[in-house]
Amino acid sequence: MATISDVSRIAGVSKATVSRVINGTGQVKESTRELVRSVMHELNYKPSSVAQALATKSGNSIGLVLSDFTGSYFGILLKQASVSADCMRKQLLIADGHNQAESELKAVHSLVEKKCDVIVLYSRMLSSEQIIALNQSIDIPLVNVGRQLPSDAGYSIAFDQKNAIKMAVDHLIDLGHRDITYIGPKPVTPTSISRSQGFTDAIKSHSHLTIDTRKLTCEFGFIEGYAAGKEFAKQKRLNTSIVAASDDIATGCIKALTEEGIHVPNDVSIISIDNDPYSAFIEPALTTVEVPIKSIMAQAMLVAQKMIEGNDSTQPEILCGQLIVRSSTRPATL
Template sequence: MPTITDVCKLAGVSKATVSRVINGTGQVKESTRKVVFDAMETLQYRPNSLAQALANNKSNSIGLILSTFDGNYFGSLLREATNVAHDAGMQLIVTDGRNDTKLEIEAVNSLVDRRCDVIILYSRSLSEQDFADLKARISVPIVVINRCLKDQYSNAVCFDQQFATQLAMNHLLQKGHRDIACISLSLQSQTGQLRQQAYQQTLIEAGIEINPALLVEGDSQLGTGYQCCQKLIESGSPFSAIFACNDDMAIGAIKALHDAGIKVPEQCAVIGIDNEPLGQYIEPQLSSVELPIKAITHAAMQMALALAKGEATSTGTQEFRGKLVVRAST
């Protein structure tokens, strides 16, 4: 590949001059600018980003660490993130933390080694302490998605899990349900814990006794939604509604109910969280709580860009709320 030196030779100018025309900085006589452009053109020259990054101490890249690539949810996130990055002229470097604390930290390190200007971290497994440690250890700013960090010097965008759960639960309560089962996310994750706690709290506040048999733990996949629902049915404890902590599990649950000959919503109502597009194409259409993943991602990217450009040193935490979407399943 041609280097700046090749361009220099062909154009008969110094590197400084070529660099100036590449970057549009400083003064360059129009005629020599033309000569340089022509040389770059005929050589098909493109600057080496690595060298630029090294010289500038700035790589024009945003590191993004995801805990998984599953489902529509992360697809939306990635789409939005790549769009914003592209429009800002930044490269997005995506890594999979594979839902594993060690791998996630490893991923952060390698992104730091690559001198990303900022890192966006979506982790299900890292604790608040882990975040604090990371922040103290590395000099690259970090934006955290899906965790509300109280610390005002942190950069985070999150979703009000408690509020979303209340929306779903109150909807079921209003419909007259008292025996409401819950298919939770993994209770290893903070999101899983928060939703499950809010589920219980809402029941308590409604004066309903908690029935442990009606709480089963899934892992957010269709398959566990199905299996968890089967367990609920087999448990023998009666229930007239299921609060599934995400749409995929809700869909799995609906299938299990169908297979057991239980009619939705007549014999059992089902609601999820996420409001995936898919919810509209199953039978019956799924009630859910919209999780504005696009807006959340957008906000995280804006924070990241501000941080990368040095326009801010910390952005605080921005919290988003869902809204109820009622369809035929409740």
């Protein structure tokens, strides 16, 4: 692999001159500039993006911090970010937050050191106060994804989690269900807090009805949903419907209930949140509330581009989901 030393030796110029040509800094004769570029082309020399960033104080890149990489949710986020970055002709530099507040902060600062033009942050573990302090401590614009945050935290685009749960609850109640179990994680992250509280609020909005409710704790995941489904099946009197906090929880539940001889939706209706790509292909196909993941990330990247161009006046946004009715829910049996 060719190095900057190879280019300078063959072109007969100093490495400093080659560096100035690469970074467009300093004064270089046009003839010398053309010679250096010609040699670089012959040798297929690719300058270090990090070195360019240090020299020009701009990495021509967008940083992306994700709290996790597992599951189709983050896969869709990552793919859309990559597509958007390509369209913007920007490098996408990715850092892992490891689902820990300290790691998320380290990830952001690692991208600051690489001179990213803007950083897109999907944080699960940092508090609002920590993100505000972070935004005020760095000189790179911050775009927050998946969280509704104060303006001091930088631009934010979020999904209305509580409204999504309300849509799910309303759908079951419209079908005549009056026994509803919520299955989801402990309310510790912004998403899990919003979805759990959203269920409570949605039930309260139907206070004129007598609704029997229950909450089962279950982390996101197929295996976790399967275990929760087994626990649900132990009830002496089954609730007739389930609101699952995610499609993977619902999928695990359906398998567990089927093994216990409980049929979905004839015995128990299940509705969930996300509308992951597989949700239409399991049996029965999941009724779910779609989270517009691609739209959220595409808009976040568009705002990032505007910030790079010097326009930072974009207002925070909140997107709502859409109810997708499939086969896992049906009217309650009277």
